[in-house]
Amino acid sequence: MNILGVLQKLASESGFAAFFLTAGGWKNLVMILISFVLLYLGIIKKFEPLLLCGIAFGCLLSNLSYFIGMSENAMYHPELWTAFLDSASPYYHSYGHIMANAGLLDFFYIGVKAGIYPSLIFMGVGAMTDFGPLLSNPKSLLLGAAAQLGVFVAFFGAVLLGFTGPQAASIGIIGGADGPTAIFLTTKLAPELLGPIAIAAYSYMALIPMIQPPIMRWMTTQKMREVKMVQTREVSKTEKIMFPVVVATFVILLLPSTAPLIGCLMLGNLFRECGVTDRLSDTAQNALMNIVTIFLATSVGATMVAQSFLNWDTIKIIVLGLIAFSISTAGGLLGGIIMYKTSGGAINPLIGSAGVSAVPMAARVSQDVGRKYNKNNYLLMHAMGPNVAGVIGSAIAAGFLLSVFG
Amino acid sequence: MIDLVNISVGSAGLYAVLGYIVVFLGLVLLMCVLLIMIKIMNKNRPAAAAPAEAAADSAQPAGVPAPGTAGELKLYDTDPRDAAMIMAIVADTLGKPLNELRVISIREVKEDEV
Incomplete structure (x- = not known):
């Protein structure tokens, strides 16, 4: 027995x-150091910890086990996915090839690649979301639309910086402030950018309380911020039940590419509101959501392999993501200011910034800033309208970009 | 035919404007659909709801809808500020986010009622 040979083999492997x-x-x-920083941000700073912890650990596992020329023990194999996407490769769109050679995280990643996890997350979001504030004031949808401005400005900026059309579309959707939508679109259009885009989207969502208030103060006057809004009307149970059916029917017919996201969002909401599927609603909100979050976060983190993450494109994406978030906030506020003017000062423009999605963080920011200037101001429920409208708006924006560049 | 992969700056600008218009129009149309749906559903509602509301009104003192809500939360002899604090304390005690709780009404219990 050649003990030295065995030791040498172990050392070299x-x-x-x-x-x-x-x-x-x-x-x-x-990359391992970067994963430690992300773990610190998730655990100590509590930046979207449910996702960031999984993303960071996925990144750690992937970079501990995958090295160029030494990938037999890797948990994630980027070269398998490159072949999967290469139309000239014999393994183009071959899940069989992936499964025959996959590591554990490759198996997890199949759910991302097939668009399963983001859609299931949307089902959970639908089951958690009360669309009552939107139904009580459907004009909130206009603010949700206005706040998608950053998506298209960032898309344009990304093209200026040299990204391809599909890559620019994936970067732009960061401005929708909606993690599952960003992941869904990126896996379809530019999977090679999934890691940095997911990191940018979730980091900026966590930083919304820091990013939005200065823009809110800059764009509005003290008089605007002090506006106290009157209560909106009561929404009946029947309206809440009909809402997911009507929205799914209308939006999917309008933009079929939104079907996975809008379909699952509205199915989850129907479970919540119909009153006869409480068990399903509970599962979608809790167990399913948690399970899918684990798979989604770790597999997205696994795509952050050193060879594709450590480059200038990542820096550009981080910067463009911040620009997208800021301009979306400004777009929502601009919509709010227009509504303030047209309503004769009845609408507080601060609720416009909540149109960036990021439920319910952005609505809470509107509430906090509003109360800072008027202690008797309760904007939370008014801001929830544009906030949930933003979820639908970002899904429509993603649907448009997928139709054009998919 | 526009090359969508190596897209030119001019084409990108056009797609950006077009995309924003599509999102806006889509949501404006959705708003119109929802307004029509709400109008149809509430057409017969006041007449049907009136007797039930009248019965409820006679059974208990009138509740004031809490400011800033969709009209669901009724406050009986409760200050909106106190109501906000109560909801925050309940959410904190239960360890649940406030947006996941549905508070229907808050009523002050007088000492002689205890």
């Missing part, structure tokens, strides 16, 4: 050796 012996192995070390 270890990850420690791979950091220094494989091409670009040092980049894995950098």
